[in-house]
Amino acid sequence: MREEDNRIEEALGSLKGIRQAEANVYTFDKVMLKLQNERVPHVSISRGWIAGMVLVVAINTGVALYSIKNNGIVIKENYYKELESEMGYTNDYNYQEVD
Amino acid sequence: MLTDQKFIRTLREKNQETFRLLVYTWQNKVFNTCIGILQNAEDAEETTQDVFVEVYFSVHKFDGRSTLSTWIYRIAINKSLDRLRHNKRKKRAGLLQRLFDGNKMNDPAGFIHPGVEMERKELSVILFKAIDLLAENQKTAYILHYLEGLPQQEIADIMQTSVGAVESLLSRAKAKLQKLLGDYYRKNFK
Numbered sequence: 001m002r003e004e005d006n007r008i009e010e011a012l013g014s015l016k017g018i019r020q021a022e023a024n025v026y027t028f029d030k031v032m033l034k035l036q037n038e039r040v041p042h043v044s045i046s047r048g049w050i051a052g053m054v055l056v057v058a059i060n061t062g063v064a065l066y067s068i069k070n071n072g073i074v075i076k077e078n079y080y081k082e083l084e085s086e087m088g089y090t091n092d093y094n095y096q097e098v099d
Numbered sequence: 100m101l102t103d104q105k106f107i108r109t110l111r112e113k114n115q116e117t118f119r120l121l122v123y124t125w126q127n128k129v130f131n132t133c134i135g136i137l138q139n140a141e142d143a144e145e146t147t148q149d150v151f152v153e154v155y156f157s158v159h160k161f162d163g164r165s166t167l168s169t170w171i172y173r174i175a176i177n178k179s180l181d182r183l184r185h186n187k188r189k190k191r192a193g194l195l196q197r198l199f200d201g202n203k204m205n206d207p208a209g210f211i212h213p214g215v216e217m218e219r220k221e222l223s224v225i226l227f228k229a230i231d232l233l234a235e236n237q238k239t240a241y242i243l244h245y246l247e248g249l250p251q252q253e254i255a256d257i258m259q260t261s262v263g264a265v266e267s268l269l270s271r272a273k274a275k276l277q278k279l280l281g282d283y284y285r286k287n288f289k
Contacts, residue, residue, distance in 0.1 A: 007288070008280045011229075012273070014222035015245050019214035023130035024144050028122045031151040038152060 103167045110158045122151050128247065129175045131214070135242035136179040137186075138210035138227055146182050150175045165256055172249075172257045176239055183235075212246075229279040237272035240265055 024030070109117040129150050134143035153174050161170055209224035230238060239258060243249045244265075249257075251265045258265065 004281060004284050004288075007284050008277050011222045011226045011280050012276060014215065014219040014226050016219075017216050018212065018223075018246065020127050020247075021131045021134045021140075021143075021213045023126035023147055027126045027130075027144075027147060027151070028119055031122060031148050031155075034148055034152050035155060038156070 104163065107158060107161060107163070107167065110155075113155075118155060121154065125151075125171055129171065132172065132175045132242065132247055133179045134212065135246040136176070136238065137183055138231060140213070142182055142186070143179075146175075146178050150178050153178065169253065169256045172243070172253075173259075176243075176257065180235055180239070225280065225283060226276070229276050229283070232279055233272055233275055237268050237275065240268040241272040241276075244269055 130147045133146040215223045255262045
């Protein structure tokens, strides 16, 4: 027991007379290098985000093109209908009855 | 010699010479604190650099309520503990990986503080292994007192607590170390 206590005390006392650990002599230069890197604003966008943004833009563009195209068709159809009614044209003419 | 206030004013103006003086004055103290907590020279070196980067960028936040010394020690402690937690998370993930890979984990070689006297190196390896098992606040107080040689009042200022609390932390740390060392010696020398 006494031997064990002695060992414990010896281990606890092993820091007696300990000298201060010395930092790398180039610490200042390394810090300055880090500071320079930190100053440059870097925008880090992950590939996932870029892919997501491209997908969203593509979907929006597709929807916009589709709706523009559809609107065009509807406008044209309305125009023809108005023209037909104005000119008195009908589209229920039965060609078979001509004979 | 510049007073703290003048020193801080020139630091805030991002005066490179003042900053160089600060780094040269503090680098060993910061490194010694970091290496005590992290028990790894590379990590301590990296953390020391991070401490000075933080000092440079947040010197405008320094309100002068504590001394410059206390403030720098506080940053060093926080940065070291952050890295220690990060390392432990990484170690846990690595352990899981190794378990799944079916490999045995190698016991890392013990840490030898570069300032320990030659004849005490072996004993200090065992002590540092035990220190590593202490709770964060006990470890901080122990390192600052026994490795950095700071008085309890300054440790209390750094840890933002009372002298009584530091005293209690140190005595609990010592009791825990005695227990851990006792367990170690019973296991290895019987």
